[in-house]
Amino acid sequence: MLNTIKFSFIIPVFNRPDEIYELLESFCNLDFVDDFEIVIIEDGSTIKCNDIVSFFNSKLDISYHYKKNSGPGSSRNFGMKIAKGNYFIILDSDCILPSHYLKTVNQFLETEFYHCFGGADTSDSSFSSIQQAINYTMTSLLSTGGIRGNKKSIQKFEPRSFNMGLSKEVFNKTNGFSNIHPGEDPDLSYRILELNYQTVFIPNAFVYHKRRISWSKFYLQISKFGLVRPILNKWHPKSAKFTFWLPTIFILFSFCSVFLGIYYNSLFFVPLLSYLFLIFADSTLKNKSLLVGLYSLTALFIQFTAYGLSFLKSTFLINFLKRDPEKQFPKLFFK
Numbered sequence: 001m002l003n004t005i006k007f008s009f010i011i012p013v014f015n016r017p018d019e020i021y022e023l024l025e026s027f028c029n030l031d032f033v034d035d036f037e038i039v040i041i042e043d044g045s046t047i048k049c050n051d052i053v054s055f056f057n058s059k060l061d062i063s064y065h066y067k068k069n070s071g072p073g074s075s076r077n078f079g080m081k082i083a084k085g086n087y088f089i090i091l092d093s094d095c096i097l098p099s100h101y102l103k104t105v106n107q108f109l110e111t112e113f114y115h116c117f118g119g120a121d122t123s124d125s126s127f128s129s130i131q132q133a134i135n136y137t138m139t140s141l142l143s144t145g146g147i148r149g150n151k152k153s154i155q156k157f158e159p160r161s162f163n164m165g166l167s168k169e170v171f172n173k174t175n176g177f178s179n180i181h182p183g184e185d186p187d188l189s190y191r192i193l194e195l196n197y198q199t200v201f202i203p204n205a206f207v208y209h210k211r212r213i214s215w216s217k218f219y220l221q222i223s224k225f226g227l228v229r230p231i232l233n234k235w236h237p238k239s240a241k242f243t244f245w246l247p248t249i250f251i252l253f254s255f256c257s258v259f260l261g262i263y264y265n266s267l268f269f270v271p272l273l274s275y276l277f278l279i280f281a282d283s284t285l286k287n288k289s290l291l292v293g294l295y296s297l298t299a300l301f302i303q304f305t306a307y308g309l310s311f312l313k314s315t316f317l318i319n320f321l322k323r324d325p326e327k328q329f330p331k332l333f334f335k
Contacts, residue, residue, distance in 0.1 A: 002167065005109060007036040007102065008085030012075035013093040014042075017049035019210070022096055024056045032102035037061045039079040044069025071334030073177030073184040076161070080171050088171065092162040096124070096208040104205045105165065115167040115197045116189070118159025119205035125288075131211055133295035134218055136283045137303050143279065157201035161185035162209055170197055179334045182221075183228035190236040215298065219306045226310025228332060230318045231325040247308035276300075 009027075013020055020040065027038065038060055042048055044067065053064045067078060080088050089105070091097075105117070123135035137143045159165070161177070164185060174191050177184040189199055213221070226247070233240040253272070260268035279300055284293030317323045326333050 002086055002113070005087050005106065006085040007087050007089055007106075008080075008083035009036065009038045009089050009091060010041070010076050010079035010083065011038065011091050011093055012041045012043050012072045012079070013045065013049055014069070014072075015045045015047045016093050016212075017047060017052050019093045019212070020049040021052045021055075022210070023091070023093060024052070024060060024062070026097040026099075028056070028059050029099050030097065030102050031099050032106060034106070035061065036102065037063065037084055039083050040064050041075040041079045042066040043072065043075040071179065071181050072161070073179060073181055074334060077176035080168070080176060086168045088166055088168065090161050090164040090166075091207065092209070094210045094212060095121070095162055096210060098206065098208065101205060101207065105202060108202045108205070114200040115170045116159060116192050116199040117165045117202050117205070118157050118189075118199065119163040119202050119207065121160075121162055121209035122206050123287075124208045124210075127208075127210060129289060129291045129295050130215070130299075131213070132287050132289070132292045133283065133299045134211055134213065135209060136287065136292070136296045137279075137299040140279075140282065142282060143300055143303065157199050158186045158189040159199060159201075163205070163207045166192070170195075173197075180228065180231065180332055181334060182224050183232050183332070186232055186239070187235065190232070190239055194236075215302060218299070219302050222303050222306035223310040224332065226307040226312075227314045227329055229311055230314040231329075231332070234318055234325070244311060247304040248312050249308075250304045251308045 011020075011023070024038070040049070040053055040062060042050070042065065048066070050064055050066070053062055056062060063082075065078070065082070067075065076090055087109075105119075109117070121135070121139065123132045125132075127135070161184065166188075170192055173195055174188060176188065178187050180187060192199060211218075229244055233244070257268050257272040276297055280293045280297055283296035284290055287293070287296075314329070317328050318325055
């Protein structure tokens with residue numbers, strides 16, 4: 001364990017100054033009073049956030065660095081190399097911190113130290129209905145199995161880079177994030193575990209993840225997740241799980257339910273409709289909104305279709321045709 005934990009927040013940003021304002025504003029309201037620094041890496045943006053950073057300079061210990069665009073993984077590595085702290089916390093620019101966040105992290109690590117941790121993401125009632133619906137389907141136990149954080153996954157958790165911490169020691173041993181995106185965060189988690197370090201999920205160390213996204217952008221984002229997963233499975237064979245096939249199975253299940261329900265017996269609709277009603281009811285109750293519940297059904301079909309089809313395509317090309325991932329999907333890799 002480190003004698004004294006000195007936190008450095010590493011935040012890459014690309015053309016999103018308004019998000020940085022909200023994030024830095026939340027830093028000003030943290031309960032944690034000890035020193036920490038914020039390292040902002042402008043990743044080749046044409047719309048810079050340097051004026052907003054300057055506004056907060058008198059309130060927070062911030063360093064701002066502009067570099068050519070090389071992707072979020074490389075930008076995070078750049079930030080960790082120049083950071084002054086010995087424990088790095090990685091955040092996305094579209095996150096907002098609850099006031100207890102750093103205090104929760106610090107108390108947990110002081111009680112039981114881990115070289116790598118992750119936390120959950122959630123939405124706030126002030127977010128748009130679409131944002132809340134997308135957050136629900138991305139985090140719900142009913143749609144993703146809670147892979148983005150739950151109390152049952154305390155140890156050997158795969159932190160995501162919107163809310164991830166790692167020690168300087170681990171960064172030096174792993175050389176940080178790889179050049180793939182998305183997928184750079186689970187890849188790093190696997191490499192950390194392969195070096196016999198432990199990862200951990202910290203309950204209540206959540207962030208408000210304000211995804212500024214449309215349905216089309218959501219489809220594209222999830223499609224990339226589906227393309228990346230077989231590549232990660234190839235790089236880290238022990239990480240492969242049957243559950244990664246579930247979105248593809250859902251597509252087939254939905255098609256069969258509709259086909260059999262129309263041409264044979266309407267009872268074939270029952271399992272699918274029951275599941276969809278459960279999603280709608282659960283989201284409506286948790287978000288206290290019928291509209292969010294309805295939007296959650298749209299988000300669910302987009303998420304499962306985008307991931308399922310892309311996962312199937314990538315599995316066929318990478319695993320069966322033995323294509324080179326970087327040549328087959330060059331847009332998933334930064335040079």
